[in-house]
Amino acid sequence: MVTRRDVLKSVAVGTAAFALSQLPGMGCGPGEVEEKVEEVEKPHEVEVEKPHEVEVEKPHEVEKVEKVYLPQEAMARLRKGNQRYVSMNRLSDPGVGPKARAPLTKGQWPYTTILCCSDSRVPPELIFDEGLGCLFIVRVAGNILTPPLLGSIEYASMHSTSRLIMVMGHESCGAVGAAVHVAEHPGTKETPGIDNIVNCLMPAVLKARKETGYHGKELVEAAARENVRMVVKQIADESQPLRKMQDRGELKIVGGYYSLTTGMVDIWV
Numbered sequence: 001m002v003t004r005r006d007v008l009k010s011v012a013v014g015t016a017a018f019a020l021s022q023l024p025g026m027g028c029g030p031g032e033v034e035e036k037v038e039e040v041e042k043p044h045e046v047e048v049e050k051p052h053e054v055e056v057e058k059p060h061e062v063e064k065v066e067k068v069y070l071p072q073e074a075m076a077r078l079r080k081g082n083q084r085y086v087s088m089n090r091l092s093d094p095g096v097g098p099k100a101r102a103p104l105t106k107g108q109w110p111y112t113t114i115l116c117c118s119d120s121r122v123p124p125e126l127i128f129d130e131g132l133g134c135l136f137i138v139r140v141a142g143n144i145l146t147p148p149l150l151g152s153i154e155y156a157s158m159h160s161t162s163r164l165i166m167v168m169g170h171e172s173c174g175a176v177g178a179a180v181h182v183a184e185h186p187g188t189k190e191t192p193g194i195d196n197i198v199n200c201l202m203p204a205v206l207k208a209r210k211e212t213g214y215h216g217k218e219l220v221e222a223a224a225r226e227n228v229r230m231v232v233k234q235i236a237d238e239s240q241p242l243r244k245m246q247d248r249g250e251l252k253i254v255g256g257y258y259s260l261t262t263g264m265v266d267i268w269v
């Protein structure tokens with residue numbers, strides 16, 4: 001039987017986190033607290049036998065050596081999780097119980113940031129079959145970008161461990177539908193809050209309409225995809241630190257589109 005310790009011994013330190021992710025039921029905590037119960041209850045033995053894991057007590061060092069996924073590793077993990085979700089082959093425990101919670105009291109080590117819609121049909125942890133501490137989620141209707149949302153995204157990559165940012169739109173998005181409605185019925189008003197979201201989505205609606213000539217439902221789908229492309233670009237344009245990380249190859253910002261029908265997420269770089 002392969003244990004977490006075996007995995008840690010068998011891989012280079014820098015890739016330990018990714019290797020751990022390949023084991024079923026493993027979350028994104030620092031690691032050793034998810035070991036067998038008796039080992040957790042004898043902390044001094046853990047210190048002697050696995051000296052580098054003592055660094056769990058020092059969150060900054062742990063972040064450096066154990067919890068940074070390369071962008072392509074993060075993308076592969078997301079794809080695998082989505083495949084499990086689509087095929088209804090989900091993990092029996094993706095890391096949501098007390099054993100997963102315990103190490104996360106020391107910090108968080110998310111491997112991906114997802115900017116997605118608030119829509120109740122698009123819950124990222126379920127869609128990617130993930131547990132606690134793995135995904136840094138920024139949710140807002142229409143997955144638009146505003147300064148506080150950009151700040152949230154920056155935090156996860158600059159002060160935490162996310163090296164992949166995915167903007168994820170979805171089929172039949174009501175927010176995009178509202179923006180299409182306003183484009184086709186000028187003068188339509190909602191609340192100031194909803195109007196603000198519509199205004200943020202309008203450039204994507206107008207661009208999609210101009211390029212495709214679509215209207216109605218077809219335009220909603222085209223505009224939702226266009227909005228993802230625009231927000232991906234907007235993140236890099238508006239955040240110099242993230243753009244620099246991307247230019248150095250340390251970070252990737254990608255787009256994704258979730259199908260309500262199939263459950264599949266189409267990820268494009």
Ligand SMILES: [Zn+2]
Nearest residue numbers: 117119173174
């Ligand atoms: Zn939506």
